[in-house]
Amino acid sequence: MKLNRLLIERIDHRILVGTLAFLATMVLVGWIWINENARMAAFEAQFNARSIERGAALFATNCSSCHGVDGLGNVGRAPALNSPYMFGHDYLAEVNSQIATVQAELDAAMAATPQDQTAIDGFNAQMAELEASRASLIAQMGPAVNLGYDPESPVRLARLGWTSTLRSFVYTTLVHGRPVSSNYWPQAMAAWAQTANGPLRADQLEDLTNFILNWDKGDDWTIDDLLAVRQFPIYPVDPATVVVGPTEPPVGATTEIAAIMEGLSGVTGDPQAGQTAYNSAQLGCTGCHINAAVAPPTEGTWTRVQNERLTLPEFAGYTGEMYLAESIIHPNDFIVPPYPSGVMPSNFGDRLSYQQLADLIAYMQTQDQ
16 A cells, blocks of 8 residues: 555556656756767866966976977077967968959959059059058068068978978977987987887877967967067078088188178178078087087177177277177187187188178177077
């Protein structure tokens, strides 16, 4: 009798209860199904956040000494990763698109019969305004251009001919390193994967990759971001093809500094070419200057010239360029204490043209703290 009281005796009541239970189950399943994507997205976001956090710690420990604690690169050592160039932001894309549109309209107006001169004049005025705007943007990027950035080729992966994704580029570079990069950097980038005798596991490489990719600002990169970059990439070169020698008449190892400066007048140095020459095996500058072991460090050269060297009485009337030119061609005329004399070769005057000397000076001028 007690058991009967606990059960639903009437069949219609049982049907009603079963129907309600079924509907409640379907509602619950539907609610879970509707919210599953959001739940998984939240889970993935949390997972990525933890991965990025772990990657930040790995970057600080393993990568910051070369690429900078902020990822903006270290001059003469390694390029920026936290850079609009790394992520392929094109500052000229919008104005180039507008120029193409107006040019098409102008071409159509010129081809029309009869021509509408008023419309043609209007399109020409728009073109002039857009070209001026484009030139202004490039001028704003001038300091970055001087450091090797090319606004006409703003996508690093395209410049390298890389056809896969940025993620795969970063990850595979971490795995394998760049064993030949010593041809254009002071030292080669090591392979970081344990499978390549490096120190990091695959999951740690994923964390590092996620941290680096987290720097991407999408369409929100500003020109200030570009100008904050301290070092842009150097593109691989075969050291055998790097011409470091007097392709033009050499400066001359015995040429006086006044004549050297006269020879440099009107010659515009290219800091990127200067950096390539500086890091080349033929000149070997980095071998002595990179760790400041037997010569002053590369970093901060121009700052020290301006703030320390030119304040010495023996350099009264010298410019920074004059000091650098004399230091390269006549290295033993002044020895920076406490370094020894006779270490730097005294034959660079016979190995360098005025253009190459100007390039080296331009590169030294980028070493500004």
